Amino acid sequence: MLELELPTHHDWKTAENTYGKLVIESFEPGLALTVGNAYRRVLLSAIHGAAPTWVKIENVLHEFSHLPGVMEDTLDILMNLRKVVFRLHLNRPKILRLKGQGVGVAKAGDFEPDADVEILTPDVPLATLDKDGMLEMEVCIERGRGYVPAERREPEALPINAILLDADFSPVKRVNFHVETMGERERLVLELWTDGSVTPSLAVSEASRILDDHFELLRAFPETGPETEEVQRDETGPRAELNDNLFRNVDELELSVRASNCLKTANIRTIADLVQKSEGELLKTKNFGKKSLN
Template sequence: MLRRLVNYLDGKWEGVMIKAMKDFQIPMRVEVDKDTLSPTYGRFTTEAFERGFGTTIGNALRRVLLSSLTGAAVTMVKIEGVVHEFSTIPGVTEDVTAIILNIKSLRLALHTDKPKTIRLKKTGPGEAKGSDIVHDADVTVLTPDLHIATLDKDATLDIEMTVKHGRGYVPAERNKEEGLPIGVIAIDSIFSPIRRVNFHVENARVGRMTDYDKLTMEIWTDATIAPRDALSTAAGILREHLDIFINPEERGEGKPEAGREETQREVNKHLSRSVNELELSVRAANCLKNANIKTIGDLVQKTEGEMLRTKNFGKKSLNEIKEILAEMGLSLGTKLDAGQSHNGGPKSE
């Protein structure tokens, strides 16, 4: 015990860490409940943890899932004939405050890094819904049945909305930009693609011992991210934040982050590989061939919107490719710098 303490004080972290890890019961895999898995729900179970670690890990993942994943939301609106959010619109049942409240519940997928403008123009009588919104292929409305407003006969509602990427909850004050035209109203934005997260811990058995933890995570999303990808992303965010505590003195001196560099090298190795090496369905493979996408490096630089505009390329093929890329630590919409392109091999012409 004393030797271990001396090692710690001397900064010999590695030996202490190896010994500590050997003393701990570490789960080796995550089981996915395939019977209930859907684009919006996932149930994941892992065991066995040392007593107490199930709650520690479950709570940390839950907090990151709810607060730190990137999503898309409306950040500003411009309603024809309206100067401020406390106005009313002739022939429209809801006032502007109520309309904005409904717009906050709009769930969207944004397939580009750039802000996009979408528009709702409706003439009464009738109900204005999410399905009435006009947009291009870079935006998908996931709540087409969402009620936005009720219009009387001869009433007209014309709304322009700005959609951006963000994380968590952002109040209207932070969405305001300098020099906004009169009539543009910044609104509160809920970017999180996670609708709900539950976790529970129960006893697990290892040999004769039953005082270990079994952790079950339940994740509900808005379909812009698969529950499996959401869990993986949250775990990655936690790992990035905890890395600094491994050999902190070396990090403080600005020494190379060997673990992260090794991970980046592994990722770069994939970039020069041919897409023919991926185990894709015939349809997906043919679509990539027709789009002249030859390497994985070519593929990851495409956005979801660009892929969906490829002839005969649909959501099923998109999800197939996203899942395969995720297994390699890659994703669509990645911007590669010159160094990455070089390390990953020459880009296709």
């Protein structure tokens, strides 16, 4: 059989909020491995997610500062903030604000509510305050993909004393796959773990779209066989006929002896050679002045 038999069945054996197990069958020998590798690479690097990109903490000038009345160093607070999982419903940045004071633990759920941002891990602790402690911060949440170090980011309007953060946008944290044999054909078993901001099924759907968009460019290569070449020759139509006067010798132009000799010195033998030269090029020819040009 010349035609490849494509997979005809898929089944989510497990479809939880943060874990999914997908079985796709059946593939021609060798193709399950190819598809599995493609999915794994795209899932880990190209799925969009949300992450904090900068933070501004009141009375903190840099990440090595320490707030009075707060147990954690600023670096610890930043590391805790990066553990929070956000879901952003916009394609533009959003600012979240938090204000904590007095004895207690400031948590991710203490940010002021915002309809455009969901905090999926509200119990993540950010800082521990004593009776004199106070924590005021602004955090910018953005959408992106992959891992973007702080030094590679140049925000357009960064507030004074704001601290840039390394941003891990990828909602897919881990991907495994293996291939099982089915007689002469193969079965692909794909497993993935996410942070909960994107379900495994949505992640696979987006990965499929990304792969399809990349291959779309290569689906319409022009045919290169003899029949196509013949059609292309026919489509060009007859070539434009050249003016026979272009092949006449410049001696037939009744030029002065001086001008004729100058043209021959410049290796201009025919009218075709002459019309390809600009006035500037002709004037650069030795002994060929404006009088000869006129």
